Amino acid sequence: MLTVPLYIFLFIYLLFLCVFTILSLINLYHIVSTGTFTFVSFIMTFFTFVATVLTLYFTWHLLSGIDWQQPLTLFDGSWFQ
């Protein structure tokens, strides 16, 4: 039986958040460094930022009461018996 604690997936999620932050900052850097930080690019950046904050807030809100120590069975031989 292969079992992992649930917090492993939380760590993977946090790793994804790091990659997401880096790529978003690179995009923002491109806009600023090329002199194209105009009203249009500000609106798009603001929209993306607000959507990201709302998504993170709802993720945190929905997961606030979760017990991350509980095990998750990835594979069990009895499934095939």
Next chain:
Amino acid sequence: MGVSEIIRQKPYEQVKYILHRHALTFIPIILLFVVLASIPLIVYLMTKTLLPSIFEGPTVFPLTVLAASVYYLSIYLFFYGYFVDFYLDLWIVTNDRIIDMEQHGLFNRSITELDLFRIQDVTTQVKGVFPTIFHYGDVVVKTASSNTHIIFEKVPNPNKIREELIRLSDEDRKFHAGPT
């Protein structure tokens, strides 16, 4: 940082046009974003109706929330990345030269310059129903001396830009020929 610093504007140089692609060409991406964003909601509502207890498991619920969060953040990143790719393709026309700045993906950017007095040929291409109705299309600028050419892709009012480029090119040619 302003455009003047990016192009290292010369003292006598005036920026005449800063051109981006027509805003309408971004609408398919907005529609795609809306469709992609609505898929999890549709799947959730269908699953909730057909299998009401599936999200109540102690591990299924957090994993579903994490997966949905990753999905939404990924489409925001895709959308923002595509906007940057779209918006950073720009063409700057001054009274001395044309600067073509193109962004290809996140780590690939090309910049081409062309002196106005070298322009040999300017062509416009308006193809399709929407470009014809909303007046946008390509402007192809070619030089005589080399194979260098610049394409202003899907810019608004291509015919007006073509006329302006020819006029500016004539003026620049007179300037470079000197007083006779």
